[in-house]
Amino acid sequence: MAKDADGFREFAAGRLDAWRRTAYLLCGDWHAADDMVSAALTGLYRHWDRVSRMEHPDAYVRTSMLRAMLNERRRPWRRERPVEFLPERVATGPGPDGVDQHLDVTALLAELPARRRAVLVLRFFCDLSVEETAAELGCSTGTVKSQTFRALEALRARLQGTGLVAEEA
Amino acid sequence: MDDLPHRMRAAVDVPPPSRIDLDTFIAGEQRRSRRMRWAGAATGAAVLAAGVLALPPLLSGGGGPPVAAVGSPGTVDCPIPVPTVSTDTGYTGPLPGDCAQTIARLGGVLEAALGALVPRPGGAAYRVDVLVYLPDRGVYDAWFALDGPAGSGFLNIQIGRAPHEAPELNGECDMAGPTCTYERTADGTVLLSVAQGGQSRAQAFLPDGTLVSAYAYEQAGNYLGSPPLTADQLLELVATDGLGLFPAGPVDPSPARDKLRDLPSAQPRLS
Known part of the structure; x- marks a missing residue:
């Protein structure tokens, strides 16, 4: 059975940028983000006949990217390794332009555990509700709330009162 | 811009290309899909072809690697000669006289017969030391690699005590059609042959109770080409004088056993 390649192209073209941005916030690297999106696209294309009939095909792609990120973090070469000297910390103060803010927020997100980072990105960048976030991460709403709380608490402590505050849902 | 959502959007505001x-x-995924379909079809065809090729030998009781002994000196594992036919020990034996002498005698006959049927370049003789005795089957067995006028391939010859009386007809003619033959000669020898799908087989039920089987098949083993010897040539080979095992007199057939192993197509299991 021939796939609806035109439908897939139209769907993906309209959302590719958003997926890349989400992936970048999840992994903190544009090349890795492209890899995540490519992996998600591959799955999406192979199951397009089924996914295209879903109510929220976007959720399928986001879930694919989240799994790719979480699986990638489990790779042996991604595990934490001891180093002789601590790396330099990224400046945490809010800068006058967007570049500084960009470095700031991605560095802060990178310091969070993967699932907490995913919770923050889904809730505050993708504007998903607690229930939707729980569904995409495959966990309970209570877990999402607690992860959100702990992630924001970590960010607040890291910023030490720089004004970076996200309203709790 | 002092809240997290705005900072996140600012961080990804200007993405690189x-x-x-x-x-x-x-396009790449479509190519991959096509390749997968072709690979699946090719795999299916290969499995089917392997099944078709493997089934006939398995059904006929063989299945061993047919070329293992080709051209290599056989290890003659002769049983203790049994001088009489009275103690029937089953399919194995009884054998007339000395096994080593029988091998030498049969080897000489086969060498001459093959040399006449498929002369080797320069008149080189066939190695008769490939003839061995398989005690578990009670047969003398030889494999030859041949380059005949019709094609290249392998020839297997088995000589042993007939497992049953000579048949009244060639049971394979129903399936093989006009390429099979059945003949009872004036001296009581029954000759059967089948030529089908790159292989030819012939059997001779000799009056003394010996069964001589010959099986030739083409090199590729795909049942599409021509065997090195035709069915007529095989008939001539199995009917060669001097291949009988019981020159002292006729013996009864061996007790009945799995008939499938005794059909003309039987590929021997090499010991």
């Missing part, structure tokens, strides 16, 4: 090209991606 994407390395993902949707058209290239879709």
